[in-house]
Amino acid sequence: MGRRYNSILETVGHTPTVRINKLGPSGVNLFVKLEAFNPMGSVKDRLALGVIEDAEKKGLLKPGQTVIEATSGNTGIGLAMVCAQKGYPLVVTMAENFSVERRRMMRFLGAKVVLTPAAEKGSGMLAKAVELAQAHGWFLCRQFENEANAEFHSRTTAPEILDDFSDIQLDYWVTGFGTGGTLKGVARVLKERSPQTKVVVCEPDNSPLLGSHLPQARADNGMPASSHPSFRPHLMQGWTPDFISKLTEDAVNAGLIDEILPIKGSDALQASLNLARQEGIFCGITSGATLAGGLQLAQSCAPGSNILCMLPDTGERYLSTPLFAEIETEMTEAEIEISRSTPGYRFDKPSSPPPAPTASPVKATPEAEQFLHDVLTDHSQPVVLFALEWCEFCWSLRKLFGRCKIPFRSVDLDSAQYQQNNLGGTIRAALNAHTGYVTIPQVFVGGEFVGGCGEVFDEFKSGRFQERLKKASVSYDDSVSVDPYSLLPTWLHPRN
Structure with a gap:
């Protein structure tokens, strides 16, 4: 890095090569x-930028045209970044069984995410993308067949690897295959410019698509016609779809692969954990799987061999997967013991009483009382939430109102709007005197006081809150079914 960039897109690539110091056998x-x-x-940022810029160059993607692609997540996240920067709407199709972190990231970046049934696998989400592209005239990226995918890796990833090993011989390059773009794009350059480097491809041991040597049924346009007969569900999201992509098949037919290694899912999980805890490298399951392949190779290769493993992505998009299944969210027994080793700030002991106030309590002013009166008698905004900007209980109420499309006015007493002359404090004093409650949030409907977060949630579950809305002529979406208590912050769950 170390320089100024004109946009985020200029930061794609130039990723570091790092030595593994503790996990591999000595001598390798x-x-x-x-x-x-x-x-x-993730590595898919390269694919996303390469495909979009190639389509722009060829006139296949028009300004403002919607982009669509099928993705397990990483390609969609990369495309969401590129499309956000370039101004293209993006729709992605994604099987429902892929991690929720990925779909939320894409939506955060402005993409629309259309889920497809898990039973339809990767070919189902791909078919949906094709269907939508044809119906709406959208640009389909075709990452599994698009030569621009492989070409970008030939222009960026492969030269980076050669530069990193310009002073020593690279004996093995280890990768998964996924779309086949990284495999084909890098392997063909290595075969030309570093012919001594063996290309080793890893795949799940229970889903040996390449290892089976069975052909992939394919349509005339290169897309898969059906799932591969050897596909079985596996842990490595995005590493191997339920078909052999055209780019991967190209690499096979061109003789670019020297060895295929089957990888156990349990080995992938353990390698990911070991990378984090012994090397300080935070990565996902597919990265652990690729490293597991490198470790397997290191057991039998010649002393002094140099092995490079591609680690495709970060671990943050696997929080809801088996990779984090054994990672506690609450304190473990060991952590509880650490807490108990000193006397203060513990959940299992009563908190110390707060210090006595040193300043005079804030009193309501005529201005604050008039403000309160005006807000509670404003018939154009009958639902009023007196709140604090970053209070999690206030946000829980905002979530409920948002889900049900309930229009409301939020008076955020601690916001900059109410700070001059401590107006927010004096309004709160007037509010407390009016309701007899000292806590925030406080909710009113049609000038009537409902209560705080718990009272509103109780009334919503019983239907009483909806009756208040109808009485006050508040329009909302009454078809929404939601348990309001599910919207509370997770830290309210019982602790160890």
């Missing part, structure tokens, strides 16, 4: 290329 040099250093945390 094991390295990893950390694609998590791309701006959106």
